[in-house]
Amino acid sequence: MSDAKIIDGKAFAQNVRKRVAKQVEELKHYENLTPGLAVVLVGEDPASQVYVRNKVKQTEECGMKSLEYRRDPDISEQELLTLVQSLNENPEVHGILVQLPLPKHISEEKVIEAIAPEKDVDGFHVINTGLLATGSKDAMVPCTPLGCLMMLKDYFGGSLSGKRAVVVGRSNIVGKPMGALLLNESCTVTTVHSRTVDIEEECRRADILVAAVGRAKMIKADWVKPGAAVIDVGINRIETPDGKTKLVGDVDFDEVVEVAGAITPVPGGVGPMTIACLLANTVTAACRQNKIDEPKVD
Incomplete structure (x- = not known):
C-alpha cells in the first residue's frame, strides 16, 4: 500500500463550517x-x-x-x-x-x-462565470470547484503556482470553473474530455488531476503520475456482486491510491465540501451586499 495521503473532505468541511459559524456570530454581534x-x-x-x-x-x-x-x-x-x-x-x-x-x-x-448575480451563491450566473474566467475577485465561485481548490491549496501548503493541472470533464458546473480557478492560481491547465486524443497520456502529465466526468472508476493507476494529487468529484452508484449498490468516484480508488501522492475518497471527499462552501459563499454574499468586510476568524 502506498503512503498516499487520504484527503478527508468530511473533516475539512467541518472546519469550514466552524469558521462560517464564527463569522456568523461576529456579524450578528457587531453588524446586527x-x-x-x-x-x-x-x-x-x-x-x-x-x-x-x-x-x-x-x-x-x-x-x-x-x-x-x-x-x-x-x-x-x-x-x-x-x-x-x-x-x-x-x-x-x-x-x-x-x-x-x-x-x-x-x-x-x-x-x-x-x-x-450578487445572490447567486451557486456561482452559475453568466456574470459570475465571466468574472471567474477573467480572474476577478468579485466572482461568486461555484461551490464544488471552490471546495476542491481549498483542499488542494491546503495539501500544497498554500501555493499551486507552476503546477501542471489536468481537469477531466468540461461541464459548466465543475470542469470549466475548476479550470479557471486553477489558471487563476498560476497552474498550467489542460481540460480533457470525450474528444481528447490520448486522454491517458494527458492525465499522466498532471501534478494535479481533477476528475469530474461521471464515469465510474474511469481513471486507472497507469493514468496517474506517481505522487500526483488526485481530486475525485465523481459520484456514481454501481451494483456490487452481492446485488447491493455502492457509491464510487470517477477514479479507481483502490488502484490509484497506490501511485498518487494524495487522493480524495468517494464518499467523504469532495461531497461534504460542496455544502460547506455554499455556506461560506452565503456569508461572502451577505458581507458584499452590506458593504462590510468578512470577519477574519481563526
Whole structure:
C-alpha cells in the first residue's frame, strides 16, 4: 500500500463550517446582520430532497437564517421566475439556490439568469462565470470547484503556482470553473474530455488531476503520475456482486491510491465540501451586499 495521503473532505468541511459559524456570530454581534439563504426545491426528486434537507440543516447549525420554498413539479416557469424575483428583492435573503434538476418544461438557464448575480451563491450566473474566467475577485465561485481548490491549496501548503493541472470533464458546473480557478492560481491547465486524443497520456502529465466526468472508476493507476494529487468529484452508484449498490468516484480508488501522492475518497471527499462552501459563499454574499468586510476568524 502506498503512503498516499487520504484527503478527508468530511473533516475539512467541518472546519469550514466552524469558521462560517464564527463569522456568523461576529456579524450578528457587531453588524446586527444574519446571513440568509433561500433554497428552492421544485418537485419530488429523492436525491434533491436529501441535498436540500442537508443544506437547510447545516445552514441553521451555522446560525444563519434558512428559508425553504418547496413547489409542485407542475409549477409554471413564470411562477418560478416570479418567486426568484421576490427573493432578489427580499433584503433578508443574501443567497439564493434553486436546486437542479428542474422539471423538463422549465428552462434551467432562464431560472439561473433570473437570480441576482450578487445572490447567486451557486456561482452559475453568466456574470459570475465571466468574472471567474477573467480572474476577478468579485466572482461568486461555484461551490464544488471552490471546495476542491481549498483542499488542494491546503495539501500544497498554500501555493499551486507552476503546477501542471489536468481537469477531466468540461461541464459548466465543475470542469470549466475548476479550470479557471486553477489558471487563476498560476497552474498550467489542460481540460480533457470525450474528444481528447490520448486522454491517458494527458492525465499522466498532471501534478494535479481533477476528475469530474461521471464515469465510474474511469481513471486507472497507469493514468496517474506517481505522487500526483488526485481530486475525485465523481459520484456514481454501481451494483456490487452481492446485488447491493455502492457509491464510487470517477477514479479507481483502490488502484490509484497506490501511485498518487494524495487522493480524495468517494464518499467523504469532495461531497461534504460542496455544502460547506455554499455556506461560506452565503456569508461572502451577505458581507458584499452590506458593504462590510468578512470577519477574519481563526
